[in-house]
Amino acid sequence: MKKSALTFEQRNKKNNLNLAKWTSAWVITLAIASFGPHILWQEDALFSMVAIAINVVVGIMMIMANKRQIKGMDELQQRLHLNAMAITLGASLVFGLAYSVVQSSGLLQFKEDISHLVLFMGLTYLISVLVMNKQLNDGDEE
Amino acid sequence: MKNRLKVLRAEHNFTQAKLAELLDVSRQTINAIEKGKFDPSLPLAFKAARLFNLTIEDIFQDEE
Numbered sequence: 001m002k003k004s005a006l007t008f009e010q011r012n013k014k015n016n017l018n019l020a021k022w023t024s025a026w027v028i029t030l031a032i033a034s035f036g037p038h039i040l041w042q043e044d045a046l047f048s049m050v051a052i053a054i055n056v057v058v059g060i061m062m063i064m065a066n067k068r069q070i071k072g073m074d075e076l077q078q079r080l081h082l083n084a085m086a087i088t089l090g091a092s093l094v095f096g097l098a099y100s101v102v103q104s105s106g107l108l109q110f111k112e113d114i115s116h117l118v119l120f121m122g123l124t125y126l127i128s129v130l131v132m133n134k135q136l137n138d139g140d141e142e
Numbered sequence: 143m144k145n146r147l148k149v150l151r152a153e154h155n156f157t158q159a160k161l162a163e164l165l166d167v168s169r170q171t172i173n174a175i176e177k178g179k180f181d182p183s184l185p186l187a188f189k190a191a192r193l194f195n196l197t198i199e200d201i202f203q204d205e206e
Contacts, residue, residue, distance in 0.1 A: 008166045074167035076180050136174050 008074065015069040022062040029055040080136070084128035091124045092117065144203045148176040150194050165189050 006014065032040070033051040041047035070081055096117065102108045151161050151172075158176075162169040165186065174180035182190070182202075191198045 007163060008168060009163075012168075074171050075183050075186060076171040076174055077168060079180075133170075136170060136179060 011072045015065075015072040019062070019065040019069045022058065022065040026055070026058045026062045029058045076136070080129065080132050083132060084125050087128045088121050088125045092121050095120070143181045144178065144205055145175060146201050147172070147190065150196075150201065151176075154194070164193055 029051070033048070033055045036051050037043050037048050070078060073081065099108075099112070103110070103112075147161075151158070156164070158169045158172045162172045165172070166189075167186065171180065171182075175182055187198045187202055190201055194201065
């Protein structure tokens with residue numbers, strides 16, 4: 001079995017920091033790609049394409065950093081995050097399609113946006129992790 | 143699955159944090175195993191057995 005020179009805590013900290021860096025970079029490049037055409041380069045298509053390409057490349061690096069972070073976790077944390085992902089995927093599918101049916105039947109007049117789905121998924125994931133962590137930590141000692 | 147991890151930890155005067163460090167896992171994982179909320183994988187069970195110089199069966203027992 002391959003053994004890292006870093007301790008579990010150090011490895012976790014390093015991976016978290018790495019993920020935070022790539023996530024920040026992705027948010028910044030997304031903001032540049034979104035607002036750049038109006039503010040920075042007056043709708044120039046070439047600049048827009050380059051900005052989107054950079055955003056996608058940085059996004060892929062963020063995905064890799066996320067994968068590394070999960071791989072660096074211990075087995076309990078990995079299981080916890082796997083459960084949170086399953087809940088997020090399931091809730092997005094169920095509520096997303098239910099919303100689609102409600103809207104197509106004309107029961108709801110609300111202008112949806114992709115950001116609402118991202119927000120819903122993010123909050124579902126966060127709440128799932130917090131609830132499962134709380135369940136595990138109930139009666140914690142030390 | 144029942145286990146004697148808490149007893150063994152006390153016998154060796156380890157804190158949960160120390161045992162977690164020795165087994166390369168989080169303290170939360172040690173706590174969850176001790177409380178029977180989480181069953182460790184075979185590699186982690188072997189690691190614990192090696193650390194305490196025991197067999198896996200000496201530490202973990204099937205509840206059936």
